[in-house]
Amino acid sequence: MSAAVDDDPLARVTWSVLAEPGDAVAGELIALFGPRPALALVRRAARTNTGALVERIGAATSFADGTDQVRAALDAAVGRWRPRLAGSEDRAVAATAAATAVGARLLLPGTPGWPSGLDDLGPHAPFVLWSRSDLDDPVGAAGCRGALAIVGCRANTISGAEATAEIASVAADAEVEIVSGGAYGIDAVAHRVAVAAGTPTTAVLAGGVDQFYPAGNHDLLRNVLGRGRVLSESPPGTRPTRWRFLHRNRLIAALSGATVVVEAAARSGALNTAHHALHLGRPVFAVPGAFASAASVGCHRLIAEGNAQIVVHPRDPVTAVVSGAGPGGTASPVATEVVLGTTSDPLVVRVLDALDRRPLDVDEIARRSGLSVDDAADALALAQLEGLAVPAAAGWCRR
Numbered sequence: 179m180s181a182a183v184d185d186d187p188l189a190r191v192t193w194s195v196l197a198e199p200g201d202a203v204a205g206e207l208i209a210l211f212g213p214r215p216a217l218a219l220v221r222r223a224a225r226t227n228t229g230a231l232v233e234r235i236g237a238a239t240s241f242a243d244g245t246d247q248v249r250a251a252l253d254a255a256v257g258r259w260r261p262r263l264a265g266s267e268d269r270a271v272a273a274t275a276a277a278t279a280v281g282a283r284l285l286l287p288g289t290p291g292w293p294s295g296l297d298d299l300g301p302h303a304p305f306v307l308w309s310r311s312d313l314d315d316p317v318g319a320a321g322c323r324g325a326l327a328i329v330g331c332r333a334n335t336i337s338g339a340e341a342t343a344e345i346a347s348v349a350a351d352a353e354v355e356i357v358s359g360g361a362y363g364i365d366a367v368a369h370r371v372a373v374a375a376g377t378p379t380t381a382v383l384a385g386g387v388d389q390f391y392p393a394g395n396h397d398l399l400r401n402v403l404g405r406g407r408v409l410s411e412s413p414p415g416t417r418p419t420r421w422r423f424l425h426r427n428r429l430i431a432a433l434s435g436a437t438v439v440v441e442a443a444a445r446s447g448a449l450n451t452a453h454h455a456l457h458l459g460r461p462v463f464a465v466p467g468a469f470a471s472a473a474s475v476g477c478h479r480l481i482a483e484g485n486a487q488i489v490v491h492p493r494d495p496v497t498a499v500v501s502g503a504g505p506g507g508t509a510s511p512v513a514t515e516v517v518l519g520t521t522s523d524p525l526v527v528r529v530l531d532a533l534d535r536r537p538l539d540v541d542e543i544a545r546r547s548g549l550s551v552d553d554a555a556d557a558l559a560l561a562q563l564e565g566l567a568v569p570a571a572a573g574w575c576r577r
Contacts, residue, residue, distance in 0.1 A: 185553055187286055189213035191270040191307040195264050197546035199425040203255035205301030210235065213305075224260045228252040238554030257550030261541060273386075273413035280388045282310040282414065291315075294431045295325075298458055302428065304411035310387040311407035314379060324499040325355040325380070327434035327455070328428075329448040330364025330441040335473050337442040341465045342367040344492040345438060350375035352496050357382065357434045359426065360399055361390060362409070363447070364440045379406040380433065384426040385418035386410055409433075419531035421524060423451050431455035435499035438463040438489060449476045452486060461494040462486040513555050525549060525557035530566055530576065537573035 187565055190213045197204040207216040211234075223231045270483050277284065285291050285307040296303050309316075326349050328342060345366045356372040358365040360381035372379035381402050383390050387410045390399040399408055411429065412422065427447060431454035432436055439462070442448040454461045464486035467474030480486035489495060532538070532546035544554035558574055561567035568577050 186214040187284060187306070188213070188267065188270055188274075189217055190286060190306045191274060191284070191413065192217060192267050194411065195269045195273060196259050196266050196369060197255075197305070198258075198342055198375065199304065199411050199422060200299075200302045200428060201255070201258075202253055202301040204259075204305070205303060208305065209301065218563035220259060221258060221263060221335045222362065223252065223256050224263055237399065254523065254550070258548055258550065261545040262548070263429040265277040266302040266494065269368060270413070273415060274388070276388050276414035277308055280310060280414070282308045282357045282387050285309050292560055293433050295434070299428060299432050303432075304429065304455050306411065308387045308405060308410050308412075308414065310409075312403045313405075313407075314445040316380075316405075316407040323353050324434055325357050325503075326495055326499050327357045327430050327437040327451065328364065329358060329430065329437065329439055329451045331443055331446055331473055332363035332365075332447060333473070335365070335467070335471065336440050338364060338465075338473060339367045341489075341492070342440045343371050345440070345465075345495060346371035347375065347487070348492045349496045349499075352493075353377065354496055354499050355406070356432055357379060357384075359423075359447075359550055360390075360395060360402070361428060362395065366398055369398055373398075373405045376405065381406075381408045382414070382426055382429050382433070383408060383410040383418065383473055384410055385417040386421040387413035388414040389417070391418045398415075421527070421528050421531065423447055427451040431458055432461060434460065435502075436461040436495050437461065438495040439477055439480060440465045441471075441473040442480075443472055445481070446476045449480070456485055461495070463489050463491045463498070504507040523557070523560060525553055526561045526566070529554055529557040530561060533567065533574060533576045535575075537575050539573040543574060544575040 193204055193208065193213055218233060219231050219423060222492060228249055231252055232245060235248060328346060340362050346356055349370060354377040356367045356368050357376065358381060360383055371383060379402055381399055383391060387408050390396045402408060424447065427450045429452050435511050437452055437455040437460060439448045439452050455462050464477035464480040466477060466488055481488050528547040528549060529543055532543045540551055540555050543553045547554060558567055566577055567574055
C-alpha cells in the first residue's frame with residue numbers, strides 16, 4: 179500500500195484519539211486512503227456495516243482472496259472504535275489546545291522532526307507524535323551519531339545503576355543520544371547521566387506530554403526538556419496505563435540504533451522493548467549480573483536464548499550504534515511478553531486499568547479501554563470470575 183498524501187493534521191490527531199497505539203488496522207486504512215477519507219469510511223461503517231469499506235479496500239488493492247479475513251478484522255476494529263467516535267474530532271481539538279498550553283509540538287510522518295526510524299514500524303507506526311522540549315532542535319542541533327535505548331527494571335540494584343551510568347557515560351562521550359522511558363530505576367539513571375553530561379536524551383511517555391509520569395520523576399523530566407525532549411504518541415490528557423506502557427516500548431526500540439537491557443526480572447517491560455528491537459532487526463545487548471539476582475534473570479535469558487549479545491564492556495552497545503547497525507529493519511514488531519499484573523489476559527488488564535473509584539457502565543469502560551462494548555463486557559465477566567472486579571448498581575468497580 180502506498181502512502182496517501184497527508185494534508186490533514188487534525189484527522190491524524192483524531193485517529194490518535196480514536197484508536198489505541200499500534201492499531202495496525204487503522205494504520206493500513208490511513209496508508210491506503212489518507213487520514214480524512216479513512217475517518218469518513220469508518221464513520222459510515224459504524225452507522226451501517228463494513229461491507230462498503232471492504233469493497234473499497236478490494237477496489238484499491240485488487241485482492242482476490244482473504245475477503246472474509248478483511249471483513250472480520252474490520253468488524254473487530256470498528257467495534258473497538260465505535261465507543262469513541264462521537265465527539266472524537268472535538269477531543270482532537272482539545273488535545274491540540276492542551277499541547278499548545280504546555281509548549282508541545284505536533285509532529286507528522288514525513289515532516290521535519292519526525293524520527294525516520296519509526297517508519298520501520300509499518301502499520302504499527304504512530305499516527306502523530308507530541309514533542310515537548312525547551313530547545314528548538316532537541317536532537318538534530320547536537321549532531322548526534324545515533325541513539326541508544328537503555329532500559330531496565332524500576333527496582334534496580336546498585337550494580338545495575340553503576341552499569342547504566344557507565345554505558346550512558348560512554349554514549350555521551352561518543353555523542354550518542356540516550357533514549358529511555360522516563361520511569362524509575364534504570365530509565366532514570368540513564369536520563370540523569372545524559373542531562374549531567376549535556377548529551378541529548380529522549381524520554382518516551384505512555385501518557386500525554388502534559389502530565390509527567392511518574393510524579394516522582396517530574397523534576398528529572400523537566401531537566402530532560404533542557405537537554406532533549408519528551409515524546410508521546412498519545413494525545414495530551416491521556417493517562418498512562420499498563421497496556422500503553424507496552425505499546426510505548428516499540429517506540430523506544432524504533433527510535434534507537436540498538437537497545438541495551440541493564441537489568442530485567444523474568445517478566446519485565448524491558449524484555450518487551452528488547453523483543454520489539456529484535457523484530458525490527460536492531461541489535462540487542464544485555465548486561466549480565468549475579469546468577470542469583472532476580473533483577474538479572476531476564477538479561478540472562480536473553481543471552482542464553484541467543485536474543486542478546488552480552489555486554490563485555492560499556493562501549494559494546496555504543497559501538498553498535500556508531501558503526502551504523504541502526505534503524506532500517508523491515509519487520510513489524512510483535513509483543514511477545516505478557517503484561518505485568520495480576521492477570522495474564524490483556525483485555526482484562528485493559529478494563530481493570532479503565533475502572534475508576536466510582537462505578538462505570540460498560541460503554542464508558544469500553545471507551546476508556548479502547549475495546550468494543552462486547553469485548554469489554556466479556557473481559558469484565560472474566561475479571562469478576564478472577565475476583566478482580568465486581569458489578570454494582572451503577573456499573574462496575576475494582577474489588
